[in-house]
Amino acid sequence: MTHVNTPRDGGVRLAVVQLDDYGPWTTTPEPRRETDLQALQARLFATVADFFGDRDGYAFAGRYDNMLGVANHIDPEAFTRLQERVANQYPVTVSVGVGTAPTPVAALEAAGDVLQAAGSAQETDRREVLDHRVVDGATPGTLTVAHFDVVDVTGELTDRVSPDVAERTVRRTMLALSERLAEEHAAVTQFVGGDNAIAVCPDVGRPALESVLEHVRSETGVELQVGVGHGPSAHAAGFEAKHALEACRATGSRIEGPWGVADD
Amino acid sequence: MTHVNTPRDGGVRLAVVQLDDYGPWTTTPEPRRETDLQALQARLFATVADFFGDRDGYAFAGRYDNMLGVANHIDPEAFTRLQERVANQYPVTVSVGVGTAPTPVAALEAAGDVLQAAGSAQETDRREVLDHRVVDGATPGTLTVAHFDVVDVTGELTDRVSPDVAERTVRRTMLALSERLAEEHAAVTQFVGGDNAIAVCPDVGRPALESVLEHVRSETGVELQVGVGHGPSAHAAGFEAKHALEACRATGSRIEGPWGVADD
Amino acid sequence: MTHVNTPRDGGVRLAVVQLDDYGPWTTTPEPRRETDLQALQARLFATVADFFGDRDGYAFAGRYDNMLGVANHIDPEAFTRLQERVANQYPVTVSVGVGTAPTPVAALEAAGDVLQAAGSAQETDRREVLDHRVVDGATPGTLTVAHFDVVDVTGELTDRVSPDVAERTVRRTMLALSERLAEEHAAVTQFVGGDNAIAVCPDVGRPALESVLEHVRSETGVELQVGVGHGPSAHAAGFEAKHALEACRATGSRIEGPWGVADD
């Protein structure tokens, strides 16, 4: 494993990409057509995803007006380029808060803090803020990414129940997962479509993940599986995690990761 | 009110737009870069949203691989045009199930049923299915749309707590709302970004909505407000609902809709 | 042939989609990044193309700030929907001029006229104009579309000369084609990528096309082939033209169209 010699508990850098004064814009001068807003939000997120992807980061839609990104490889100043692109291609602008901290939860809180410190999300003259906060002198290090999905989602849900029941079941499951991982492991977890969720987390071992999966199953009745990866960027760690999840699918195991026997 | 002479409890037509064999594609020949998938899903949904918007419908991202649309104004055959466009512009194809039924829940179930009847979502040779099921002879009629948001979300959440806490709070709230509206009113409810959710529902009155808001508040601690509209299309009904929600914001009331005093 | 009973020389409806006050916007407050402008223009045109495509029309990028569309099937009022979408999804707005006339050239001139009559393209307060002019009482009728390409472009140009030489050769050829078709047949011709050009033209027969191809060859040294189709919409006529062009490719003939022996 190439990660063996890198510290697994390096700091994490997360970013919040927040639409400036978006709520009021959606109803000015009168409410805008909902499908136009849906398409705008989606394409804007695609632009954000491409921006992070170009830098080996990860991006998440969040609430669409508050998107998230994993930015371990990204200099905070680079976000001026994203802000410029959005301003030139969209009818809205974005502010970006960046946080670098020992844990994902602390990094995201710091990213949110810098935006809140700059003014309200609905202040008309707070536009295109870009700021960065470092917590406890953390620097971006090796990331751990855990990629979860539902065991046999097609057979259990997609091909069997109504689409809204399937969606609520998946959403409820991912919400329980996100809450547990945040509380117990200071991880930030996002639903990424289908039956997939991705967590940026401190290094966790197999026993901790077993406990998380068991908690989610008891709360929601849904069985998850998870692949874990480490790497210098979200893409590198996430790619290893995806391969590990493929191993789950192939072998029927529920947890796969870059651990030797001694690690378990 | 222009809707006065139309029956308010007309049938509902909903569509499920399902990516064909998508899960396997995302990992073939090896896992694809996550940000590329995020961007693909988002832009594909934007195409779907524009398609529905062009026909005065509404579209929702759902789980991204299973998108939803309100199609009261749309002939089921018209979806061949969407399927053609997706096949020509994207690396994936879509199947579309359409259901017309007396209630949104029944319509969505029918839409899902026709896809399930055609084969598994992960069958490699089930591609570009298009089918329509009518339940109890229903025909598309006047729609009721309820547009919800969180009272003072900026002050209570966005400007105050960490982005992931804000998101989980909103998601948990919208999940509770969706469950309640499905169970008690056979409505289909979708989160549409920020702090907004839109429900396609049978005609509901003020007391029923009061009960729903109270239920959500007691379950999640979050206070919602709602505007209701009727109309021949999702856009028409939704536009009236958005205006009603604006009235909530302006007046401080929690429920606004197209009711006279006698209706309350 | 399904077109046999329809008049082949019906009127033509063309539209100009003009960005409002675009030049000044591109340099305000200072010049915007060129690649952002390129991407903006391209995606905006894609939105326009989808809009026309949804209505069985054709769309052409033109100069990007002045796009064109074939709108025989489109009620001029429908463009308010396009204007709404652009305003909601892009940082710019568009005006639309529509002309219905006996010939394509006259229709495009009328479409341009109504915009010019409404004010300058760079007037800051001329925004989202939509107007329609009918010439000589024309109504949209059966369209003739001619689809041209370069004989063996891959062998003659793409695989053989430098990309800029290939492009200039193709552009010069298409310019000569466009000029000739405009002057002699009142047709509107647009380059559509690769080695393809599409002309909306009055009904032309094989001898006229032979003369056009010969003119282009003598002017530019490039040999073109062409497929012709008729139909009630640009898509219908163009689809027949594409099939005819396929017949050229398959048989080695240079002109194919919906003519019986007697027509030739």
Place this chain on the structure above:
Amino acid sequence: MTHVNTPRDGGVRLAVVQLDDYGPWTTTPEPRRETDLQALQARLFATVADFFGDRDGYAFAGRYDNMLGVANHIDPEAFTRLQERVANQYPVTVSVGVGTAPTPVAALEAAGDVLQAAGSAQETDRREVLDHRVVDGATPGTLTVAHFDVVDVTGELTDRVSPDVAERTVRRTMLALSERLAEEHAAVTQFVGGDNAIAVCPDVGRPALESVLEHVRSETGVELQVGVGHGPSAHAAGFEAKHALEACRATGSRIEGPWGVADD
């Protein structure tokens, strides 16, 4: 001027982004809807433009199936990321040829050569080629960008003549410009929309540009103005050129650039 100490005649790196086997795809199994192809080509170019823009390059649509980019700041290996993104988000793939040479014309020829050497653009098994050729040991150096537009295009063309006449006039002008600059200065020139053309050229002085403008005027009757910039990247040079062109617009001069009196 910050460019003073950098050599102005450094090498140029250009890239050709060529759609693989695109022509056949557009007609398989039967001709695809033209507006879908237009939208696909446009969005794919937007993706390419964003990719180059992210690296301070420039991108040009070319013939759409053969796009161009200025890549002085881009490691040829970086294009694997673009190829990956296109393959993941579009139904087509791209090959990329990169050339580094003393002049733009030589660089583009080299970029084309490496693709031609790899096989035909319509070979079904030539996919996602990426190769780089260096001519005469050139390395990317300081670039010169010249940004041209038509003097008073709005008054002379857009507001006065038919859109197709305006377009042909502009296209004819830009073609004459491109030919002249290629022949006399080994420059690569692309139309970029509206009335704008951008040339990547070796360092040219005011007298040479006067001669070019005079040639174009005598050939086409159209008067151009031009701003020139130098810089380490296309964006840096182009940004200076845009500012210089603004100076033309402000002062009425026809040529502005980073020259002292002694240079003239």
